[in-house]
């Protein structure tokens with residue numbers, strides 16, 4: 016049985032540049048024959064995403080639209096646009112998160128209310144808002160995949176307010192899986208190892224974590240955007256049709272260590 020995504024339409028939210036995990040997911044899906052739609056946040060992202068997508072064979076007519084996930088009306092408009100142009104969709108890759116850089120280092124205690132709510136709003140609630148807007152336009156067998164990190168399950172120095180947001184995201188995955196299961200829509204997360212992306216630059220001492228990772232992870236090596244992409248491809252394919260509410264670690268086994 017092949018991965019069978021060649022007749023599926025999947026929305027990839029959160030590509031920033033070619034090092035984005037979202038781009039690793041997009042290229043894995045693209046190579047397996049899926050039809051892709053991209054959303055980005057912020058005008059300054061448009062040019063970069065458009066250029067990346069145009070580089071794909073047939074990318075010229077791929078839909079690339081803005082979607083600021085802090086606005087419910089914008090989410091509704093974005094998915095209504097997609098529905099009008101493409102009909103029903105089969106999947107959503109939610110690769111969106113943000114927290115204020117000053118709160119991604121030092122003590123978690125210095126998190127303020129505004130920063131806490133911002134991280135929750137963009138990095139956690141946005142999955143629920145997107146699932147809500149898309150549920151009636153997803154085909155049976157649909158699949159939603161989001162990205163998380165070990166710091167949402169246990170303390171990872173400096174991850175702080177984003178860790179609390181990822182804990183919220185991971186709990187949301189389970190509650191959404193429970194609600195959407197009867198409609199045949201699955202919801203899962205991928206917990207990726209420390210991959211060097213534009214976002215990773217915002218987390219304090221990122222390089223120190225990567226060093227420990229290479230020295231201690233069972234596979235003794237970093238993971239790549241492509242490896243996360245392959246796991247996402249599995250989660251969008253019927254090969255994972257029995258899996259929902261799950262969090263799959265693509266982290267060289269690092270999460271098994273104390």
Ligand SMILES: CCCCCCc1ccc(Oc2ccc(Oc3cccc(O)n3)cc2)c(O)c1
Nearest residue numbers: 112113114116164172173174209214215217224
């Ligand atoms: C100390 C932990 C080291 C490993 C971190 C791995 C990781 C890397 C990137 C991750 O994604 C984000 C996304 C946004 C984010 O917030 C940012 C990023 C850049 C600038 C800024 O002002 N905020 C921080 C991390 C993420 O959730 C997890």
